[in-house]
C-alpha cells in the first residue's frame with residue numbers, strides 16, 4: 264500500500280510530463296481545448312449557480328442567527344458572507360462539486376477510449392495521446408474553473424443578500440455597507456489561487472484515473488468514482504496547505 | 512521489411528508467444544493464421560509496439576523498434592496503418608471525421624483536399640456516400656471497412672490488419688482481400704494480416720505463418736498450403752471434409 268502511493272504518484276508525474284509535450288498540430292489541440300472549455304464552462308453553469316445561491320443564502324441566515332443577541336453590528340453579516348464566500352466557500356465547494364461532475368466525466372470519457380482501443384488506435388497513428396487527450400482538458404479547466412468560481416462567489420453573495428434582506432433580518436443598505444467594509448483585495452487573489460490549483464488537481468487526477476483504466480465497465484465505474492474521491496481528498500488537502508501558506 | 516527475432520511474450524505466468532522469428536516481406540501480403548487464442552493479435556500488437564516483448568526483438572528494416580525513443584517510434588508510426596480486431600472507430604465522430612482524423616492531425620491539406628482523399632478511400636472500400644453516418648449506425652462489416660479506409664488514408668508503408676474479413680459476407684470479404692492486396696502491390700508496402708479465413712489464405716497468401724499455441728508451426732505460401740504434409744497445418748486448415756476433398760484433388764492433379 265505504502266509503495267503503491269509512490270508508484271501511482273510517479274506514473275502520474277510521467278503522464279503529466281508527456282501531456283505537456285509539443286502538440287503534433289496546434290489547430291487540433293486548439294479545437295479540442297475550445298470544446299472542453301465549452302463543456303466545462305457552459306456545461307457547469309447551472310449546477311454552479313444552484314449550489315452557490317444556496318450556500319450564500321444558508322451562510323447568511325446562519326450568521327445572522329449567530330450574531331443576533333450580540334453586540335456585533337448587523338452589517339457584519341454582509342462582511343462575513345463576502346469573505347467566507349471568497350476565501351473558502353466559492354472555490355472549495357465549487358471545485359468539490361466540479362470534481363463530481365467534470366472529474367467523473369473526464370475519467371469515464373478517457374477510460375472508455377482506453378477500453379475501446381481508441382487510445383491504442385491514436386497511438387498507432389503516431390498521436391501523443393497523453394498530450395492530445397489531457398493537455399486541452401487541463402488548459403480548459405484552469406481557465407474556465409476560476410471563471411466559474413468567480414461567478415459562484417458573485418451568485419453566492421447575491422443569494423446571501425436575498426436570504427437576509429427579503430425576510431428583513433437586516434436592510435439592504437446594511438448588507439451592502441457590510442460588503443464594502445474591511446475589503447482586502449488579497450482575498451480575491453487567494454480565491455483565484457485556490458480555483459486554479461483545485462482545477463489542476465481535479466482534471467489531472469481524473470485524467471490519470473481514466474488513462475490507465477483496465478478491464479471493463481466495472482473497472483470504468485471504479486475509475487470514475489476514484490477520480491472523484493481522490494480529487495476531493497486532494498482538493499481539501501491542498502485547501503489546507505494554501506490556507507497555511509497564504510495566510511501566514 | 513519487418514522481422515521478429517525470438518519474440519517471447521508472457522502475461523504474468525502464462526507464456527503466450529514462445530520464441531517467434533518471422534520475416535514479413537515488403538510488397539507482399541504476409542498472413543498470420545492460427546486458431547483462436549493462438550496469439551495472433553498479441554503478435555500484431557507487439558509488431559506495432561502496443562505490447563513490449565518479454566524477450567526478443569522487432570526490427571523495422573535495421574531499426575530495433577523496441578529500443579528506440581518515443582519520438583522515433585512516433586515517426587515510424589506515422590507510416591503505420593492498423594485495423595483493429597474490434598475496429599476501434601471513434602464512436603463520437605462520423606465516418607468522414609474518423610477517416611479524416613489522421614489527415615487533420617498530421618497534414619496541412621486544405622478541407623477540399625482532405626475531403627477528396629476521404630472520399631477516395633471510402634470509394635475503395637465500397638462505402639461511397641456514407642460520410643455522415645456514425646459508427647453505431649452502420650453494420651459491423653461496414654465498420655470494418657471504415658477501419659480499413661482510416662488505416663490507408665495516410666498511405667502507410669506498413670499495414671496491419673487484424674481479421675479484416677471476419678464478419679463479412681464472402682463477396683465483400685473477397686473485395687476487401689483484393690483491396691488490401693492491390694494497395695500492397697501498388698505502393699510496395701509491408702502488409703501483415705491476421706486471419707482464419709481460408710479463402711484469404713488461398714487468394715492472397717504470399718507468405719503465410721501458422722501460429723500454434725504460441726509457436727511458429729509452419730511457413731510457406733498459398734501454393735504450398737494445399738500439398739504440405741505438415742500435420743499442424745493439415746489439422747488446422749483441412750479440418751472440414753469439404754476442404755479435405757479439395758486437398759485430395761490438388762494432390763492427385765498437380766498442375
Ligand SMILES: Nc1ncnc2c1ncn2[C@@H]1O[C@H](COP(=O)(O)OP(=O)(O)OP(=O)(O)O)[C@@H](O)[C@H]1O
Nearest residue numbers: 522527545546547548549550551552553554596707
Ligand atoms: N492483455 C492481455 N493480458 C493477458 N492475457 C492476454 C492479453 N491479451 C491476450 N492474452 C492472452 O493471449 C492469448 C492469445 O490471445 P490473442 O488475442 O492473441 O489470440 P488470437 O490468436 O488473436 O485469437 P482470435 O483469433 O480469437 O482473435 C490468449 O490466451 C489470451 O488469453
Ligand SMILES: [Mg+2]
Nearest residue numbers: 551552596673
Ligand atoms: Mg485476435
